[in-house]
Amino acid sequence: MNPTSHPQYDAAVVIYTRQGCHLCDDAEVLVRNFVSDIRLVDIDHEPELVQKFNTCVPVVEINGKVRFRGKVSPMLLKRVLEAEANSIPTDANL
Template sequence: MSDVSPPQYDAQVVLYTRQGCHCCENAEAVVRKFVSDITRVDIDSDPELLQKFNTLVPVVEINGKVRFRGKVSPMLLERTLAAEARQAAGPAS
C-alpha cells in the first residue's frame, strides 16, 4: 500500500518562479501533493513580474489570489485549498 495519494483539489494554481530556485522546486513539490494542474510562470521572462515578485519567489496564487510568498506550508496550503473548494461549492442545501 502506498502513502502517496493523488492530488485532491481542483483549483487554478499559478506558481511564480525562476530558473535555479531551489525554494521554488520545493514549493512546487508541496503544491503537487494537493493539486495536479499547476501553471508555472518564470518571472525573469516578464519585466513586470520581475519587478513585482523579484525577491519574493516562489509565489503561489490560488484562484487569482496570492496566498504564499517564499516557503509554502503544507498545512496552510491544504486549509486554503479546502476553503476555496467549500466556497466554490456554494452554500449547503
C-alpha cells in the same frame, strides 16, 4: 487512497518562479501533492513580474489570490485549498 496520499483539489494554481530557486522547486513538489493542474510562470521572462515579485519567489496564487510568498507551509496550503473547495458553489447551492 492510501494513508500517505493527499486529496486532490480542483483549483487554478499559478506558481511564479525562476530558474535555480530551490524554494520554487520545493513549492512545486508540495503543491503537486494536492493539485494536478499547475501553471508555472518564470518571472525572469516578464520584466513587470520581476519588478513585482523579484526576491519574493516562489509566489503561489490560488484561484486568483496570492496565498504564499517564499516558503509554502503544507498545513496552510491544505487549509487554503479546503477553504477554496468549500467556497465553490455546487449545483445544489444554485
